[in-house]
Amino acid sequence: MLTRTGPELDRATKMFESLLGIGSSPKVSKNQPFRAQFTYAKRKEEADSIMSKHPGYCPLIIEKREGCHLADIARKKYLVPGSSCMAKVVMEVRSNVPLRSTDAIFLFVYVYNKDGSLKEERVIPPSQPMEFTYHAYKDWDGFLYVKYSGENAFG
Secondary structure (H helix, E strand, O other), rough: OOOOOOOHHHHHHHHHHHHHHHOOOOOOOOOOOHHHHOHHHHHHHHHHHHHHOOOOOOEEEEEOOOOOOOOOOOOOOOEEEOOOOOHHHHHHHHHOOOOOOEEEEEEEEEEEEOOEEEEEEEEOOOOOEHHHHHHHHOHHHOOOOEEEEEEEEEO
């Protein structure tokens, strides 16, 4: 009979727990929304760190809207100059999501209550400056949550 002790037992236990999907650190799915992947404190700490290192920039989380037929965006976190406008964000999303020529893309800003429930969902004009959008609609954690959705423009 093989018995393990000390570090060997710890490694074996961690490996076993990871195979079963249990243990102290659950695996985070990339398909989960950013808000579900990280605690409020972790998100707030990251947003504050970004804002202190890059004043004049707006930290955005860009994700696919529920029920959207488009592909997932390659990364979720973006840092956008406050002087740019929403049209630049649309161009960034269009360049990072594979689209057909007939697909139109729409961006929605999600505004959440302090308890995490959805308060409202807004469509922002493309000419609106990011700095204004960020300060008007940023979340309690310091990020601006933007979701994209596609629509077939030619039926």
